Amino acid sequence: MVPLNYYLVLSGLLFSIGTAGVFLRRNLITILLSIEIMLNAVNLTFVAVGRYQGTVDGQIITFFVMTVAAAEAAVGLALVINLFRHRETLSPDAFTLLKW
Amino acid sequence: MLLLIPLLPFAGFLIDSLLGRRLSKAISGGLACLVMIAAFGVSLLSVLAATHGADHAIQQTVFNWIPSGDLQIPFALRVDPLASLMILVVTGIGSLIHIYSIAYMHEESDSEYARYFSYMNLFAAFMLVLVLGSNFPVMFVGWEGVGLCSYLLIGFWFRKKSAADAGKKAFIVNRIGDFGFILGMLLIFVTFHSLDFQEVASRAAQYAPEATMGAMTIATLLLFLGATGKSAQIPLFVWLPDAMEGPTPVSALIHAATMVTAGVYMIGRNAVLFQHAPETLGVVAAIGTATALMAGTIGLVQNDIKRVLAYSTVSQLGYMFLAMGVGAYAAGIFHLYTHAFFKALLFLGSGAVIHALAGEQDMRNMGGLRKALPITYWTFLIGAIAIAGVPPLAGFFSKDEILFRAFSNGHRILWAVGVLTALLTATYMFRVVFLTFHGERTRTPDSGLAHDRSAHGHANHLHDAPPAMALALIVLAVGSVFAGLVGVPQVLGGSNRIERFLEPSFEVHATAVRPGSDQGQTPLEPSAEHAVTETTEWTLMGISVGVALAGIGLAAYFFLANRRAADAMARRLSGPYRLLLNKYYVDELYDAVIVQPIKQLSTFGLWKGADVGLIDGAVNGVGAAVRGTSGVLRRLQTGSIRAYAASLFLGVVLILGWYLIG
Numbered sequence: 001m002v003p004l005n006y007y008l009v010l011s012g013l014l015f016s017i018g019t020a021g022v023f024l025r026r027n028l029i030t031i032l033l034s035i036e037i038m039l040n041a042v043n044l045t046f047v048a049v050g051r052y053q054g055t056v057d058g059q060i061i062t063f064f065v066m067t068v069a070a071a072e073a074a075v076g077l078a079l080v081i082n083l084f085r086h087r088e089t090l091s092p093d094a095f096t097l098l099k100w
Numbered sequence: 101m102l103l104l105i106p107l108l109p110f111a112g113f114l115i116d117s118l119l120g121r122r123l124s125k126a127i128s129g130g131l132a133c134l135v136m137i138a139a140f141g142v143s144l145l146s147v148l149a150a151t152h153g154a155d156h157a158i159q160q161t162v163f164n165w166i167p168s169g170d171l172q173i174p175f176a177l178r179v180d181p182l183a184s185l186m187i188l189v190v191t192g193i194g195s196l197i198h199i200y201s202i203a204y205m206h207e208e209s210d211s212e213y214a215r216y217f218s219y220m221n222l223f224a225a226f227m228l229v230l231v232l233g234s235n236f237p238v239m240f241v242g243w244e245g246v247g248l249c250s251y252l253l254i255g256f257w258f259r260k261k262s263a264a265d266a267g268k269k270a271f272i273v274n275r276i277g278d279f280g281f282i283l284g285m286l287l288i289f290v291t292f293h294s295l296d297f298q299e300v301a302s303r304a305a306q307y308a309p310e311a312t313m314g315a316m317t318i319a320t321l322l323l324f325l326g327a328t329g330k331s332a333q334i335p336l337f338v339w340l341p342d343a344m345e346g347p348t349p350v351s352a353l354i355h356a357a358t359m360v361t362a363g364v365y366m367i368g369r370n371a372v373l374f375q376h377a378p379e380t381l382g383v384v385a386a387i388g389t390a391t392a393l394m395a396g397t398i399g400l401v402q403n404d405i406k407r408v409l410a411y412s413t414v415s416q417l418g419y420m421f422l423a424m425g426v427g428a429y430a431a432g433i434f435h436l437y438t439h440a441f442f443k444a445l446l447f448l449g450s451g452a453v454i455h456a457l458a459g460e461q462d463m464r465n466m467g468g469l470r471k472a473l474p475i476t477y478w479t480f481l482i483g484a485i486a487i488a489g490v491p492p493l494a495g496f497f498s499k500d501e502i503l504f505r506a507f508s509n510g511h512r513i514l515w516a517v518g519v520l521t522a523l524l525t526a527t528y529m530f531r532v533v534f535l536t537f538h539g540e541r542t543r544t545p546d547s548g549l550a551h552d553r554s555a556h557g558h559a560n561h562l563h564d565a566p567p568a569m570a571l572a573l574i575v576l577a578v579g580s581v582f583a584g585l586v587g588v589p590q591v592l593g594g595s596n597r598i599e600r601f602l603e604p605s606f607e608v609h610a611t612a613v614r615p616g617s618d619q620g621q622t623p624l625e626p627s628a629e630h631a632v633t634e635t636t637e638w639t640l641m642g643i644s645v646g647v648a649l650a651g652i653g654l655a656a657y658f659f660l661a662n663r664r665a666a667d668a669m670a671r672r673l674s675g676p677y678r679l680l681l682n683k684y685y686v687d688e689l690y691d692a693v694i695v696q697p698i699k700q701l702s703t704f705g706l707w708k709g710a711d712v713g714l715i716d717g718a719v720n721g722v723g724a725a726v727r728g729t730s731g732v733l734r735r736l737q738t739g740s741i742r743a744y745a746a747s748l749f750l751g752v753v754l755i756l757g758w759y760l761i762g
Contacts, residue, residue, distance in 0.1 A: 019749065023742060092742055099739030 007048035014041035028080045028090045032073065039069050101146055102160040102177040105187060106228035108139040112221035120214025125206070132217035133198045136224060140191035147184035156181055156604045159234060166237070173295060178234035182368055182433060182605035185598075186231040189440045190358050193576070194224050197353040200448050200572035203565070204349055204455060216256060216347070223249035227358050231365065236285045236295040239366070243281065243330065246359045247274045253354060254346040266342035273339040277329015284322030288373075291315045301372035320373055320380040324387075327363025331417050333391045338687055340414055344406040348451030351406060356413045356447050357440040364420040364436050371429045371606040385425020385506075389517045392418025394684065396524035400531070401670075401680040404461050405450045408532050412487065413443055415521060419502055422514060428505030429606045430599040434587045435498035437598070441583045442486035442495055445576035446529075449480035452565040452573065453536060463535040470537040472562035475570050477537045479577040484533050486580040488526035489648040494584035500644045501587060501596075507640055519647055526651025534659040591637045 014037055021034025043062045050058020080090065087094050112135035116128050123131075150158045157180035166173040179187070198220060205216050223246055230242025247270075255267025289295050292303045304316065327333070332340035343355045354360070367374055367384065374381055392415045399411035416439050423432030454461055456473055470477045486493040489500065499522060507515040565573060586601075588594020658666040670677045679685070 022745060023749075093740060095741070096739030099734075099737045 004048060004052045007044060011041045011045040011048070014038075014044065026091050026093070028083065028092055029077075031092065032076045032080070035076075036069060036073070039065060101142065101149075102158065102179060102232060103162055104142050105139050105146065105177075105191070105232065106225045108135045108142065108225075109221040109228070110225035111135060113218045113225060116214045116218035116221060120218055121211045123210070123214055125202075125210055125213045128210075128214040128217055129198075129202045129205075132221050133195065133202065135221060136191060136195040136198045139224065139228070140188075140195050143184075143187040143191045146179050147188060150179040150184055151181070151601075170293060171289070171295075173235060173237050175238055176234040176296075177229075177232040177238070178297075179232065180605045181602050182365070183231050185433065185437055185602065186365055187228060189437055190224065190227050190231060193357050193440050193444050194220075194227075194353060196572040196575055197349050197357075197444060197448065200352075200451070200569050201347075201349040203568035204451055205347060216253075219249055219252050219256070220350075220353070223253065223354060223359070227362075230362055234297060236288065236297070239369075240281065240285065243326075243362060243366075244278065246354070246362065247271065247278070247330070250274075250343070250354050250359055253350040254343045256346055256350065260345070263345040266339075266345040270339040270343050273336050274329045277326045277336055280322040280325025280329070284319045284326065287315060287319040287322065291319065297369055301370070304373045304376050307376055316373065317377040317379050320370070320377040321383065323366065323370065323373075324363075324380060324384055327366055327421075328387065329363075330366075331360050331363030331421070332414050333363070333387050333417065333421060334394065337391060337395065337414050338690060341407050341410040341683070344404070344410050348406065348447060348454060351410070352444045352447030352451065355410065356443040360413060360417060361420070361436045361440070364417065364424060364432055367421075367424045368429050368433050368606065374424070375427065381425050381427065383425070385422050385511065385514055388418045388421025388423075388425055389514045389521075390418070391415070392422065392521045393517050393524075396521045396528065398680055398683050399528040400524060401677060403463050405453065405463050405466070405532060405536060406447070406461055408463075408528055409443070409446055409450060412446075412525065412528065415525065416443065416487070419499065419518065419521070422506060422518060423502040426506045426509045426511050426514065428502060428509070430602045431498065431501040431505050433602055434598050435502055438486070438494035438498040438580075438583045438587075441576055441579040442483045442493075445479060445483035445573065445580050446487065448569070448573055448576065449476050449483060450532075452476040452569055453480075455569070456562050456564070463532065466536045466541070467539040468537070468541045469562065473537075473564045475564050475573060479573040480537070481533060482577045482580055484529040486584075487529050488652060489522055489644055490652075491645060492581075492584065494580050494582070496644070496648070497584035497587045497589070500641055501589065503644060504589075504637060504640050507636075519643060522644060523647045523651045523654075526648045527655045530652045530655030531659045534655060538660055539663070589637075591634055591641075 018034045018036075018038030018041060021037065022031050025031055025034065043065055046058035046062050046065075048058070050056060083095060084090055112132050116123070116132060120128050146158065150156060157178060159176060159178040161174045161176040163175050164172070165175040198217070201216065201220065205213055208216060226242045226245025226249060228242070230239055230246060233239035233242055251267045251271040254270050255264045257263045258267070285295065288300055292300045294300055294303065307316075325336075329336045340355060340360065344351055346355070374384070395411040395414035395418060399408050399415060402408045402411060416435070420432045420435050420439070423429070423435060452473065453466065453469060453476060456469070456476070457466065460466065482493070486495040489496045491497075503515055503518050503522070506518055564570070585594075587596055587598040589596050658669070682688070
């Protein structure tokens with residue numbers, strides 16, 4: 001059986017990759033994908049810890065997260081399409097109007 | 101019954117002020133006179149009842165006014181000999197002046213006419229409360245009330261700026277005195293735990309005059325400060341001459357006969373207290389004498405007929421305070437009583453002159469009115485002789501009594517100044533008589549129409565006082581002749597009845613403290629009368645008469661026989677003359693020392709400094725600070741989502757790190 005630590009390390013790795021993607025990439029769609037990676041890293045942790053404790057709680061929460069992620073992807077992509085129509089670009093630095 | 105005395109004029113005030121606009125002059129004026137005469141009748145009855153009552157007084161507690169622990173103040177009225185004299189003067193002379201006003205104020209419109217009489221009635225009501233009050237707070241109600249009415253009546257012609265200003269001046273100057281009065285009252289309550297006149301007197305009497313506590317001296321000094329305000333003594337006398345802006349009957353009633361004597365009355369009312377504060381008495385006598393002399397000298401050169409009379413009033417009030425200060429309370433009140441007659445007479449006479457000349461007040465534009473105004477002339481002359489102190493008219497007895505007491509109680513310097521003032525009194529009064537009624541008219545009436553009221557139809561022909569005015573003048577003239585006869589001293593074969601009459605008011609209940617002994621009768625008047633021989637008394641009397649006649653002679657020489665001499669004298673002594681003409685520059689001095697600094701402080705310190713600088717500055721400062729901070733903080737809101745995300749991430753890392761490490 002694979003020890004819990006392996007899962008956690010992998011999960012941390014995935015989360016870091018996702019975070020780095022959110023901050024470093026200059027494309028909104030890539031950023032959305034990076035957020036998916038971060039969510040799935042967390043999902044992996046839930047499942048691993050659930051399995052480790054011998055309960056199904058982790059798996060149930062994972063289903064919820066996946067549902068929310070699907071909804072988020074739908075709303076996010078819709079926003080991205082609308083933003084693109086405005087500015088002809090997908091760089092997040094182009095959208096800084098929301099300030100005083 | 102006592103309550104009725106102030107209540108009658110008050111009812112007149114209510115009716116005239118509420119319905120006055122709809123009433124005709126005959127009704128509003130007649131009503132005002134009627135309530136005054138009724139009040140006079142009730143006063144007479146009360147005085148009769150009081151003189152026959154036990155310990156010469158009757159008292160009526162109307163209701164319990166301020167019940168609060170230690171402080172129990174009933175609204176109580178009391179008539180004792182002192183108060184009886186005062187209520188008779190107030191209602192009697194008040195009635196005459198009301199009757200006089202009917203004619204004098206006839207040119208006012210109906211509503212103004214009613215307003216005038218409502219103020220006059222209100223004044224009488226408050227004055228009677230002042231006089232009848234049996235404790236300090238009740239007296240203070242009247243004290244403030246008469247001050248208010250004085251203000252309202254000085255500024256009666258409020259459309260004229262000088263009148264409005266004079267009213268304000270009177271009110272504000274009086275506030276200073278009233279401040280002293282309140283403090284004195286509080287100190288008395290703290291010291292004696294009572295505010296009732298009689299209780300305070302009996303508690304104060306338990307101390308020997310020598311063993312005065314400092315508190316008593318301070319309290320009496322504070323009360324005296326109140327008296328200087330109300331009675332126009334140094335240093336607060338400046339308002340009275342300006343008060344002449346009011347209608348002349350007001351000057352006669354309020355600023356000569358009654359209200360201004362309230363200070364003298366108040367000291368007489370607290371005679372026992374003052375007797376136990378010898379230092380205060382010294383101050384009272386000195387201030388009174390100084391005021392008498394100063395006002396007398398100013399009166400010598402003034403040209404406005406009413407101002408001369410005003411300074412004369414200040415001077416005579418000084419006499420009364422001199423009497424109070426040397427412990428001759430009865431003599432002071434006696435002078436108050438005779439002065440009320442002849443000064444009211446003089447003012448009303450001057451009012452008749454002003455009325456006849458359609459508002460002219462400058463004596464330089466008068467002259468030769470003797471034939472045109474015979475009633476006014478003769479009554480005015482009687483008043484002048486009375487105030488000058490020629491026997492056997494009223495002024496002689498009272499003034500001589502004061503001077504005699506000053507002399508016999510050992511105040512030789514005060515006596516000398518008093519005699520000098522008597523000389524001045526005779527001189528300036530006869531200067532008025534000669535300038536106004538004798539000689540030739542220097543200007544025609546038409547050229548001298550510098551007055552506020554519109555020239556009415558009879559500017560061209562002079563007319564003597566109409567019947568209502570003549571009646572008041574004649575009654576007062578009779579009073580001025582005979583009023584003094586109640587106080588003929590023993591040496592002239594009289595019995596000085598008024599002194600005997602007033603005595604119970606100036607001592608502690610003789611029965612309560614020292615039962616029935618003769619020493620109890622005259623604890624305040626030292627038996628100095630015996631120390632001065634009859635010859636001395638005759639000599640002093642002779643000096644008084646001589647001085648009065650000399651004063652009249654001086655006036656006759658300068659202003660009747662040889663008017664150029666007066667002008668030449670004025671030119672030769674131009675320095676002192678100008679000093680006197682400008683009233684010793686006291687107004688200017690007060691302006692420079694008190695008014696201007698306060699104005700400067702208010703403008704630059706309180707207004708521009710504290711208000712604009714500090715308070716507005718604080719409010720605006722808070723606003724500016726918020727705006728400045730926001731200006732800095734708003735730079736954090738860049739609109740860049742990634743920056744927000746970064747700070748969020750950083751925050752999470754920091755918090756997690758804190759938990760993991762800590």
